[in-house]
Amino acid sequence: MNTSVGTAWFSFMICMILIGVAGSRLSRYGDAIAEKTGTGGTWIGLILLATVTSLPELMTGVSSVTLADTPDITLGDILGACIFNLMLIAILDVMTAGESLYCRISRGHILSAGFGIILTGIVGFNLMTGAGGRVPSIGHVGLYSIALIVLYAVAVRTVFRYEQLQRRKPPEETAERYPDLTLHQAIVYCALSSLVVVGAGLWLPFIGADLARVMGWEQSFIGTLFIAIATTVPETVVSIAALRLGAFDMAVSNLLGSNLFNVQIVAIDDLFYTKGPLLSHVAAQHTVSAFTVVIMSAVVIVGLIYRPRKRLFGTFGWTSLFLLALYMLNSFVLYLYGH
Structure with missing residues (x-):
């Protein structure tokens, strides 16, 4: 028993380290691609960095519902990652010296947080109605999808158009941050880092x-707490790095994106x-996490x-x-439910 417990926790730590190291490389090369293609900061955080740092959640989810047949782990991971x-x-606010983080970032993030509430609210609503298998669907796919x-x-x-409208002045000239990398190298290294993240994501649900x-x-408790922490390591690394560079909007847009x-x-x-439909085959306690995401997003909007x-x-x-x-x-x- 002790050997099995030790092996399971050791595997978890190895997988978490792989995701963290590859995720940090992924974000660096993604940022280099953004710089060399001339794409804007908040947009990069919301789309490019948010997408690549969410690869662990994507691969863990696909692996959970296909290879491992653990739908509770995939939904727990998704909602737990949002909460984290x-x-x-x-945490970024605590790390910000002087003025509060909320005073340093654009109000445009309200759009991202607001859409997050809408999307998560749809998930929560269907979780409540899906317990009895009453989710409207087309084939095996729920209409909520x-x-x-x-x-x-x-x-x-909408966020892209808002940012375009807000960008009134021409961009300032800044020194190149990645002179040692070409665009081709950044794309290749980004792809290689992605493969490591994909492999670790496939392993994680097992x-x-x-x-x-x-x-x-x-499994709902495991997915929401431990798996979610592991798969959000890239987001953590990217946002803290952006904060240290003074890129406050990129740090926050990465998380909301x-x-x-x-x-x-x-x-x-x-x-x-x-x-x-996935939401009719998972535990009802995921509803707690869904509405926690809604409330926390609303708190961010108020801030x-x-x-x-x-x-x-x-x-x-x-x-x-x-x-x-x-x-x-x-x-x-969730700990109470999990026991």
Whole structure:
């Protein structure tokens, strides 16, 4: 028993390290591609970096519903990753010296957070109605998947158009950050890093299933807490690196953009899950996580509108404190369900 537990945790740590190292390389080469193609900062964080750093969630999800047949792990990973990303905004606020993070970033992030609420709300609604297998579907695919795909496209287009309207002045001349890399090299290295992330993502749900078995925990708890932490390592690395460079908007847009893409993964996984609509074959406690994402996204919107300047103990504002409290509350509730 102890050997099995040790092996499961060792495998989890190795997989997490692989995702972290490859994810950090992935973000560097993705940023280099962005610089050399002349694409804008917030847009890069929302689309390019958010997409590549969400590759672990994508591959873990596809592997969970096809090879491992663990749909609870895939949904737990998706929603848990969204919660963890929103909690990271509070961590970034704590790491920001001087003025609060919410005072330094664009109000345009309200659009991303708002669309995140809409998409996650659709998932939560169908989780509530899907318990009895009453999810409307076409074949084995739920109609909610079509809605998620359409709304994600609308969200991306709307945010892009908003950023274009806000960009009134020409870009400033800046020194090249990656003079040692050509565009071709950046693309090749980015692809190689992606392969490592893909491989680790395929392995992760099997590790999650082993952990649930040897520890006696529910798969929904494993997916939402441990697997989600592992698959959000790239987002963590990228956002902290962007914050240290002073790219506050890129740091936050990476996290909110990852959440939009993560919820979109529900639709992708639904296409691969052939036993019926995915949301009618998972545990009901995922609803708790879905509405935690909704509440935390709303808190971020309030922070972006109100822009709190005062910090408790000179460290973080009430908005960030609320985000941290919601993360802890969700983890505690799922722990109770998981046991």
